[in-house]
Amino acid sequence: MKEEVLADDLLDGVTEIAAFLGWTERRTYYAAEHRIIPVFKMGERKWCARKSTLRQHIADLEATVLAS
Numbered sequence: 176m177k178e179e180v181l182a183d184d185l186l187d188g189v190t191e192i193a194a195f196l197g198w199t200e201r202r203t204y205y206a207a208e209h210r211i212i213p214v215f216k217m218g219e220r221k222w223c224a225r226k227s228t229l230r231q232h233i234a235d236l237e238a239t240v241l242a243s
Contacts, residue, residue: 186224187217195226 186192192214193203206212207222213232214224 184225184227186226186229187221189222192222192224192229195224195229 189200189203193200207214213228214222217223
C-alpha cells in the first residue's frame with residue numbers, strides 16, 4: 176500500500192475544507208469556530224484540516240449513530 180503524502184492529505188483553507196465536505200464556506204467557518212469538525216490553524220488565521228482526520232471523524236460519528 177502506498178503511503179499518503181502529507182500534501183495530498185492537507186486541506187489548506189476553508190475553501191478547500193468546504194469543497195471536500197460539500198458545505199458552504201459559511202457553514203465550514205461556523206463548524207471550525209465551534210469545534211464541530213477537527214480542524215487546526217496554521218498561523219493565526221488560516222484554517223487547515225487533514226482529509227484522513229475528517230474521514231475518520233465522519234466514520235466515528237456514523238458508528239456512534241448506528242450503535243444507538
